Amino acid sequence: MISGAEIMVKCLENEGVAIAFGYPGAAICPFYDYLYRSSIQHVLVREEQNAAHEASGYARASGKPGVCIATSGPGATNLITGIATAYMDSIPLICITGQVNSELLGRDVFQEADITGACEPFTKHSYLVKNAADLPRIFKEAFHIATTGRPGPVLIDVPVDMQTSTVSDFSYPLKADIIGYKPRTQGHAMQIKKALAAIGEAKRPVICCGGGVVLAGARDEFVAFAKSSGIPVVSTMMGIGVVPMDSRLYLGMIGMHGHTNANQAMGQADLIILCGARVGDRAVSAPEQMAQQAKIIHIDIDPAEIGKNMTAHIPIVGDIRLVLGSFAEQVTNTVSEEWVEQVLQYKADFVPLGEPDNTSGFVEPRSFMRALSRMMDENAILVSDVGQNQIWAARNFNVKEGRFLTSGGLGTMGYALPAAIGAKLAKPNRQVLCICGDGSFQMAMCELGTLCQEQVNLKIILMQNDRLGMVKEIQGRLYGDRYIATTLNGNPDFVKLAEAYGIHAAVATSNGQAEQLAKEMFATDKAFILVCRVNPDAPTI
Amino acid sequence: MKYTLSVLVENQPGVLSKVSGLFSRRGFNIDSLAVGITEDPTISRITIVVNGDEYMVEQVEKQLNKLIPVIKVKVMQPGLFISCELSLVKVNCNTKQHAEIMKIAELMQAKIVDVATTSLTLQFCDNDERTQTLISLLKPFGFKEIVRAGTLAIEKGAVTARKQST
Numbered sequence: 228m229i230s231g232a233e234i235m236v237k238c239l240e241n242e243g244v245a246i247a248f249g250y251p252g253a254a255i256c257p258f259y260d261y262l263y264r265s266s267i268q269h270v271l272v273r274e275e276q277n278a279a280h281e282a283s284g285y286a287r288a289s290g291k292p293g294v295c296i297a298t299s300g301p302g303a304t305n306l307i308t309g310i311a312t313a314y315m316d317s318i319p320l321i322c323i324t325g326q327v328n329s330e331l332l333g334r335d336v337f338q339e340a341d342i343t344g345a346c347e348p349f350t351k352h353s354y355l356v357k358n359a360a361d362l363p364r365i366f367k368e369a370f371h372i373a374t375t376g377r378p379g380p381v382l383i384d385v386p387v388d389m390q391t392s393t394v395s396d397f398s399y400p401l402k403a404d405i406i407g408y409k410p411r412t413q414g415h416a417m418q419i420k421k422a423l424a425a426i427g428e429a430k431r432p433v434i435c436c437g438g439g440v441v442l443a444g445a446r447d448e449f450v451a452f453a454k455s456s457g458i459p460v461v462s463t464m465m466g467i468g469v470v471p472m473d474s475r476l477y478l479g480m481i482g483m484h485g486h487t488n489a490n491q492a493m494g495q496a497d498l499i500i501l502c503g504a505r506v507g508d509r510a511v512s513a514p515e516q517m518a519q520q521a522k523i524i525h526i527d528i529d530p531a532e533i534g535k536n537m538t539a540h541i542p543i544v545g546d547i548r549l550v551l552g553s554f555a556e557q558v559t560n561t562v563s564e565e566w567v568e569q570v571l572q573y574k575a576d577f578v579p580l581g582e583p584d585n586t587s588g589f590v591e592p593r594s595f596m597r598a599l600s601r602m603m604d605e606n607a608i609l610v611s612d613v614g615q616n617q618i619w620a621a622r623n624f625n626v627k628e629g630r631f632l633t634s635g636g637l638g639t640m641g642y643a644l645p646a647a648i649g650a651k652l653a654k655p656n657r658q659v660l661c662i663c664g665d666g667s668f669q670m671a672m673c674e675l676g677t678l679c680q681e682q683v684n685l686k687i688i689l690m691q692n693d694r695l696g697m698v699k700e701i702q703g704r705l706y707g708d709r710y711i712a713t714t715l716n717g718n719p720d721f722v723k724l725a726e727a728y729g730i731h732a733a734v735a736t737s738n739g740q741a742e743q744l745a746k747e748m749f750a751t752d753k754a755f756i757l758v759c760r761v762n763p764d765a766p767t768i
Numbered sequence: 769m770k771y772t773l774s775v776l777v778e779n780q781p782g783v784l785s786k787v788s789g790l791f792s793r794r795g796f797n798i799d800s801l802a803v804g805i806t807e808d809p810t811i812s813r814i815t816i817v818v819n820g821d822e823y824m825v826e827q828v829e830k831q832l833n834k835l836i837p838v839i840k841v842k843v844m845q846p847g848l849f850i851s852c853e854l855s856l857v858k859v860n861c862n863t864k865q866h867a868e869i870m871k872i873a874e875l876m877q878a879k880i881v882d883v884a885t886t887s888l889t890l891q892f893c894d895n896d897e898r899t900q901t902l903i904s905l906l907k908p909f910g911f912k913e914i915v916r917a918g919t920l921a922i923e924k925g926a927v928t929a930r931k932q933s934t
Contacts, residue, residue: 347786348793352836355782372836407778407839531830534823 229397231359232257232390235323236265238366241399244294246270246285246652248278252298254338255325257390270652270681273673275302277645279309279380280671283318284649287632288608288659290444292319292373293649299325300338303384304345308639311349313380315636316465317442319373320380321366322350329357329386343384351379359392363399371403376410377529378442410528414545414553422500422524422541423557429498429522431566432458435481438465438635439503439527445548449502452551457560458500459570461489463510465635466503468626476567478574482510484618484768488573493517495569500524503547506536507636514538526550579623580768583738590741590759592616592690596623598742599660599688602749607658608632608650612643612667615696615767620662622768629657641670644687648678651685658686658749665691665715675728678754685754688745692761693718700767725756732756770799771825772844772851772921774929775814778837779805786835787814796820796828800853802918811839813929817919842929844921854917855899856881857890860910869909876902887912895919 229237235258239247246268251259262269272278275297282293293313297306303324313320326332327339343353352372354365362385369381426432434456440449446469453460459476462469464484470477479486481493493499493511499521506514514537517523525532525539526547533542543550581593596619607629611620617633624631632650634642647661668689678685699713725732731753735741741759748755777783784803791798799817806813818828825843832841844851857878861869862885869888873880876898882889892902896919903914923929 343782344785347789357781405836408836529834531827531834533830535827535830 228393228395230257230261230391230393231356231362231385233261234359234362234394234397235366235385235390236261236267237397238363238399239267239294240265242366242370243291247294247296248272248281248285248649249296250275250278250298250302251296252302252325252338254299254327254387255296255302255323255385255390257387258296258323258325258385270677272645273676275305276309276641277671277674277677279306279313279320279322280639280642280645281649281652281677282320283309283313283316284610284632284646285653286318286320286649287646288630288650289653292321292370294321294323296323297325298338299327299342300340302338303342304340306342307346307349310346310380310382312634312637312639312642314349314351316438316634317378318380319378321369321373322380322382324382324384325390326355326384326386328388330388332386343382346382349380350382353382353384355384356386356389359389360394362389363397364403367400368403368405372405372408376408411530411544412546412549414526414543414550418541418543419550419553422543423554425498425522425524425541426456426458426500426558427561429561430563431496432456432498432500432562433492433496434458434460434500434502435493435504436460436462436466436469436502437504438463439547440466440469443503443528443547445503445551448548448551448555451555452558455555455560456558457562457567459492459567461493463504463507463635464621464633467621467631468629471627472625473627476570478570479577480621483512484509484622486577486622488570488577491573492570494520496521498522498524500526501537501539502526502551503528505532508536511537580766581623585737585739587762588736588760589762589765590690590735590738592619592759592761592765593623595738595741595759596620597625598738599745600625602742602745603660604658605629607660608654610643610647610650610659610661612663613638613640614664614667615700615765616662616664616667616690618697618767619690640667643667644671644674645677647685647687648674648681648683651683652681655684661685661687663687663689664696665689665693665718665721666695669715672724675725675730679728679730683754684752686748687754687756689721689756689758690761691718691721691758692763692765694763696763696765697767699763721756721758730754730756732758734758734760736760769819769821771818771820772849772919773816773818773825773828773832774842774844774921775816775832775838776806776840776929777812777814778839779810779812780837783812783837784814786837787816787832790831790835791818791828794827794831796824800916800918802920815919815921840930844923848927849921849923851895851919851921852893853896853899853919855892855902856913856915857892857903857906858912858914859888859890859906860886860912861888862886865909869906872902872905876905878902
């Protein structure tokens with residue numbers, strides 16, 4: 228005989244799960260009791276939302292699904308923002324929640340919440356376990372659904388009596404067989420042919436790289452296609468880092484906060500090849516106008532993204548790695564010299580904004596980001612939060628062979644610290660740098676406890692301007708300088724706070740000092756918080 | 769314009785809320801929805817009538833296909849399917865009006881299923897247009913209640929929802 232709780236742990240072991248992020252409670256205790264006997268590492272977070280973010284950072288850095296665990300009721304509802312964040316960025320997560328006794332479901336007993344119902348819009352799929360014997364099938368399906376097709380979070384809600392009840396034996400299914408779930412992987416040969424013909428005819432083509440390229444592990448295929456076609460490349464925020472930013476024909480990030488020259492190239496193109504990009508409103512503000520000017524080839528694994536935000540003239544549904552692989556083999560370089568010269572001229576005309584002023588008493592964030600990317604490892608992982616810090620990082624940090632992780636879709640403040648902890652646990656030998664503002668940092672500050680407990684060698688840059696800088700900027704620009712609720716008056720002394728946790732920290736008030744301290748920070752093998760004092764009026768762009 | 773969708777789903781708890789929830793959270797309005805099991809007891813069929821445009825119905829179809837328990841979505845082509853809806857109509861009347869209502873019922877091929885001194889209940893099964901006709905004919909008498917089951921649809925000929933042709 229074997230209990231449901233033991234089955235759950237065995238399922239995770241069968242899936243090769245090495246680490247799980249969670250927070251226990253009464254309704255998930257039987258499961259934890261078997262986790263106690265397992266070799267799976269458990270990371271105790273300080274609040275459940277961060278368990279989901281840490282699992283997300285881990286998943287993005289490792290390429291494996293992240294696992295997070297919470298108890299019923301408030302434990303489960305605290306997960307929601309983390310699940311929604313992962314859903315918007317298509318990150319594979321397995322979220323396990325405890326639930327009250329199945330016989331008490333619906334009676335509003337202590338710590339009961341309908342979490343499968345609440346998470347319906349943010350999960351790729353969810354299960355409420357009604358029979359312990361279903362657990363192996365459910366886990367197999369959950370991992371299959373989370374990691375295939377367009378990835379996403381899957382929730383498994385397990386009533387406590389399902390964890391304690393026993394079944395006669397355990398065998399883990401070899402594969403999941405779901406009648407209504409057969410993600411298409413090969414692009415349609417005819418559509419690929421049409422696309423190649425359109426590429427051959429185009430005079431001013433542009434490739435737009437989205438987060439789907441990263442998710443599909445299609446970096447090599449993408450770069451090979453860009454190289455063999457000679458077509459200039461722009462990227463969305465989620466597509467940053469696929470093409471090394473110092474590549475000749477890489478033009479930068481598009482969109483509202485993007486690089487002017489990248490937007491210029493998109494605006495003048497006669498053919499746009501969208502690769503795993505969903506054309507969100509922050510990336511393309513007037514998609515229909517753009518689709519009238521240019522022919523659109525849209526490659527995505529999710530058929531529902533085709534034509535959702537922008538008309539696609541040549542849609543290709545399939546795994547972008549396979550599609551771009553066949554593109555790279557068949558495409559020839561037919562791009563006109565004039566077009567290349569023109570986009571390179573735009574690129575040359577683009578002058579990065581922000582210069583250090585060592586007498587101001589502040590660190591100039593944009594030039595400091597550029598300095599950081601010069602001093603960091605080629606394969607460093609940069610995790611940014613949401614707000615001005617995100618745009619400073621996205622526009623100025625030069626990602627080479629590394630990664631740029633951020634909450635692009637939902638824009639969740641407080642994402643960076645937990646996600647960076649997850650990323651560092653996945654890649655302990657790579658430099659991981661977390662960039663926060665003082666607003667977003669304080670949303671996840673409690674995770675410093677997790678950082679200490681797990682002895683994570685994470686480097687944190689905290690841009691302190693005592694403001695919610697991006698909202699303040701909006702209030703200045705659109706609301707007649709009526710600043711409300713954007714000043715953080717109650718900020719602690721962050722260095723003392725770090726010291727209270729036993730974490731090394733220092734303050735920089737100029738770029739020279741910040742660069743010197745950053746060097747020292749990267750030289751240590753322990754966690755470090757570098758607080759940079761930033762002018763409250765420092766612009767985002 | 770009205771579109772009729774046939775959705776084959778795995779017959780398991782929670783599927784209906786997944787399907788109907790998708791409509792409301794994407795801002796699409798459901799005109800009618802009918803659900804029941806099919807020739808295969810593990811599969812249910814949901815027939816949904818929505819009011820919208822081509823973009824909306826394409827999005828609905830694609831988003832429905834993303835739901836894991838959804839096996840197949842088919843947008844019915846105008847003129848190529850049969851539809852009908854069961855309605856129960858309880859009409860106000862006195863005994864003197866019985867004959868008049870029974871005449872309408874006979875004309876429309878509705879069945880009188882309950883008779884009382886102050887009401888008559890008609891059972892009617894036909895397409896939306898004929899249902900509207902019956903309702904407008906009975907309107908002068910006044911209604912106590914109207915209950916409609918939602919439209920069911922099936923394609924003409926040997927075509928099925930699962931396959932183009934058999």
